[in-house]
Amino acid sequence: MALTRSTMLALGTPVPDFHLPDVVSGKTITPGRVAGRGGLLVMFICRHCPYVVHVQGELGRLGKDYAGKDLGIIAISSNDADGYPDDHPDQLRAMANDLGFAFPYCYDESQDVARVFTAACTPDFFLFDGTRRLVYRGQLDDSRPGNGKPVTGKDLRGAMDAVLAGKPVSQTQVPSAGCNIKWKP
Secondary structure: OEEEEEEOOOOOOOOOOEEEEEEEOOOOOOOOHHOOOEEEEEEEEEOOHHHHHHHHHHHHHHHHHHOOEEEEEEEEOOOOOOOOHHOHHHHHHHHHHOOOOOOOOOEEEOHHHHHHHHHOOEEEEEEEEEOEEEOOOOOOOOOOOOEEEEOOHHHHHHHHHHOOOOOOOOOOOOOOOEEEEOHHH
């Protein structure tokens, strides 16, 4: 399990536009379709990565805790499903259903969306404010598989709460860390 850190896209970057299929509903998802007036969280995750498996319960809780608030959430898997069958859309759908995701879970087959976001690892988080500008790109919290720290989501939740309250997000941000995106050959 090799550790890869996020690339830390520049704060202030506008949310990239994309059109991706939701693996559960089959509907095409865009940032404009999901974003709330308060902002948008885009998470790059997958099914097989031990770092995502470690936090997947908290990802489900985030969706439930922030449902009905003015902040949209989208999860995206950009991994090569041919090389990593656990990340095939059918398996992603099962993951979303098993964990009760209250947000769209999209599959980026071309991997173009991951490239535009400069996503590097799973999980990788990008939080945009109500003006659709990047205000947070960092870790969920400081828990990692085997380090004994509890999964709380405190770093990401703190940023999300600040966005919803119209307050500035701290610019002291720790890169997310996990498995690298599984790029196609």
